Amino acid sequence: MRRRLRSVALPLHRHSMPQVGIDAALVALAYFLAFRLRFDNGVPDDYADLQAATIAWVVGASVVVFTLFRLYEKWWRYTGHRDYVNIVEAVTVGTLFVPAFVALTQPVIVRSGRGDVALTVPTGVLALFFLLTLTLVGGARFVSRAVYERPPGGFRARSDARRVLIVGAGDGGRLVLREILRNRDLGLDPVGFVDDDPTKHRVRIDGVRVLGRTDELPRILDEAEPDEVTIAIPSAPGTLRARVVSACRTRGIPVRTLPTVFELLQTGGANVVRQARPVEVEDILGREPVRMELDRVGRYLDGEVVMVTGAGGSIGSELCRQISRVAPRKLILLDHAEDNLFRIQRELEDDRHVHPSTLAVVLADCKEGERMREVFAEHRPTVVFHAAAYKHVGLMELNPVEAVRNNAVATRLLARVAGEHEVKRFVLISTDKAVAPATVMGASKALAEYAVEAAQDRWPRTRFAIVRFGNVLGSSGSVVPIFRRQIARGGPVTVTDLRMTRYFMTIPEAVQLVIRSGSLGQGGEIFVLEMGDPVSIRHLAETMIELSGLRPGEDIAIEEVGRRPGEKLHEDLFNPYERTQPTPAEKITRAERDRLDPAVVEAMFDEVGLLVLEGDAAALAAKVSELTGMRASAALADPPDAPGPQAGRAVL
Incomplete structure (x- = not known):
């Protein structure tokens, strides 16, 4: 009261x-x-x-x-x-x-x-x-x-109304039905529900009957003859969406889906029927989502001054969206790309949940030490999520100096500045390509991990953590946008190797787990997000072609063009010398390994930094490959269970 x-x-x-x-x-x-x-x-x-x-x-x-x-x-x-x-x-x-x-x-x-x-x-x-x-x-x-x-006289569909079958008779399905009944101008006529809950079978919901389960969908489609199907389960796993799409595609029935829970939060959930969109590959290949209460797992950010580097990127912008909803005292958006920074700034300013006074927008480059110290001195961040990084493997192979400068040297610099200003938490966004790296991009991220581990020993008052995960669907470094463009041009869709597999996760889920990981660290840990089963790139290409209403191999060709230098057939999330440890959080594990001596890391970065300044691309690529390879060789020669020359240390 x-x-x-x-x-x-x-x-x-x-x-x-x-x-x-x-x-x-x-x-x-x-x-x-x-x-x-x-x-x-x-x-x-x-x-x-x-x-x-x-x-x-x-x-x-x-x-x-x-x-x-x-x-x-x-x-x-x-x-x-x-x-x-x-x-x-x-x-x-x-x-x-x-x-x-x-x-x-x-x-x-x-x-x-x-x-x-x-x-x-x-x-x-x-x-x-x-x-x-x-x-x-x-x-x-x-x-x-x-x-x-339900206006007096009941619902009377227009003569030209499209018959729609609703998958899901829960809250989402009832919400869709109410919107259809309220808005005759939508031109939709609900013909029934499909739901796997046996207690709802043959039950009428607001006058519309539940016709059966999803495994009976082929029969239901033949009997009800809908013009379209709407999946009204925002948290539906990819397997269910794939089953519905498969049954409808053989009959030429278009499938639409409600936005995900994350998308509904961003739009306020209003007018959900008009927000229904075609099913995309992220909906099908995305594994069963982790359901977390963001207000609870992100409570440690309440009242903090949070900085996100790379705030305009695919991961950084989603971090900003989700962090803005857990009431930080200030959210600092930092990026050196003007257009991306402006885009996320305007999006957050237009969000009714975000007060403009809590936002600070900083156009700066993480590679510039003096500028970073100015930013930290002015805004005094207490939590830093370092998402700024170069991601495109092929492009980084052509520009190794910039790859190492931005991904490794800048991370070391930012960790140092955070430690000097006694930031409470520092979280580095890493990648599975840092595991047994075979490319300059992967090696640069492996060096970034070493830098953060060394920073923990030097500045123990800051809790440093590393979060490692695989590909995220739709990110700037993902193959999905490339496939979309190739399909739009009429093909062919190019795959480097038909045997190749990759881990995939949706951006909102990855970011949610990153935020959760930030609360787990006591200092220096590497957290690894469970990515589910690896996905065949060939299957990904075929699925995207089919979702476009075309036939793979007939309407759109799939061509194998050969692997690029250093490209792996299968990615790993753990190095051979790392031990997998559980954490209290669902879908998050910890990679336990002996840390390098900070003096060794300093020597490594002295060598790398000199080559970066000289701009010697060939020598730099060879050196980072040598440094990251030496650690793996040393660790395998001296297994973790055996006593090393220094307790708790690995010496190169």
């Missing part, structure tokens, strides 16, 4: 006036009927006088109470179950006003043999007034919503 009274201003607007008038009439009617029903033989004169003397006060007080309890903040047709609880509270307070007012004002005095006595409202009248007011006030809202959702 106290949460409703925190605002002094009365939440009224011009659209509230008709609602206030109707409620006033209903309260007056309830008060009048309460007296009439209490006295079977007519209301005695004294009580009739009491009723006449108090009815205006009761109506006025009830309207004020209803206003304070915010019953007029929304149209009645949008009344939900929480609003009905609010109505009960408001009517209770309004009813208690009646005896209190009568006791204080004593409007009617009755003469008796014992002297003058102030007349009170009978308990029966109060009980009846409470029940009648609750019924009339709540009932008016219920009727308004019922009429809005």
Whole structure:
């Protein structure tokens, strides 16, 4: 109850006036009927006088109470179950006003043999007034919503309406159905539900029957003959979406899906039917999603000053979106790409959940030490997510100096500045390509991991952590955008090796797990996100072609062009010398390994830094490959279980 009274201003607007008038009439009617029903033989004169003397006060007080309890903040047709609880509270307070007012004002005095006595409202009248007011006030809202959702005369689809089958009879499915029933202009006619819950089988939901389970979908499609299918399960696993798409594709029926939970959060969940979009490869290949309460797992960021580097990139921008929802004191967006930074700035400023005063937008390059120290001194971040990195393997092979400068040397610099300013937490976004690296890009990220581990020993007051994961669908370094462009041009879709597999995860899930990992570290850990089963790149290409309504190998050719230098057939998430350890968090494990001596890391970066300054690309590529390879060779020669030359250290 106290949460409703925190605002002094009365939440009224011009659209509230008709609602206030109707409620006033209903309260007056309830008060009048309460007296009439209490006295079977007519209301005695004294009580009739009491009723006449108090009815205006009761109506006025009830309207004020209803206003304070915010019953007029929304149209009645949008009344939900929480609003009905609010109505009960408001009517209770309004009813208690009646005896209190009568006791204080004593409007009617009755003469008796014992002297003058102030007349009170009978308990029966109060009980009846409470029940009648609750019924009339709540009932008016219920009727308004019922009429809005299903107009008088029932739902009549337009003659040209498209027949739609809804997969999922849960909250998402019912929401879709209500939107269709409310909005005839959508031109949709719901023909049934499909749901795997056996308790819903053959049940009618708002007049629409559940026709069967998803494994019966081929039969249901043949019998119902829908024009389209809508998957109304925002958290549906990729396997279910793939099963639905497969059954519909053979019959030429288009499939649409509701946005994911993350997308619905970003849009506020309004007008979900119009937000339904075609099924994409991310929906099918994305593994069963991890469901976390972001408010809970990201609570450690509440009130913190959080910096995200690479804020305009695919991972960095999603980090900004999700972090902005856990109430940081300030969110610092840092990027050296002007267009990307401007795009995420405008997106967050337009988000009604984000107050512009909590955003700080910094155009800067992580490779510039003096600039980074200026930024840290000005904004004093307490948590840093370092997502800025070059990702394109082929491009980095052609530009090894920039790859190492940006991915390795800049990470070492940023970790040093964070340690000097006693940042509480520093999280590096790493990659599976840092495992047994075979390319310059992978080796540069492996060096970045070494730098962060060494920083933990040098600045123990900062909790450094590394989060390693594989490919994310739709990121700037992903193969998915390349395949999309090739399909749009009519093919061919080029695959370097038909045997190749990769791990894939959706960007929102990866970022959610990154945020969770940031709360786990005690200092220097490497957290590895469980990526599920690896996906065949050939299967990925075929799936994307089929989702485009084409046939792989016939409409769009798939060509094998040969692997590039250093490109692996299969990626790994752990080095051979790392031990897999569990963590308290679902889908997050820890890679345990002996840390390099910080002095060794410093010597490594001295050599690398000199080659970067000289711009000797060939020598630099050879050196980083040598350095990362030496660690693996040393670790394999001295297994983790065997006592090394230094306890807890690996020496090159």
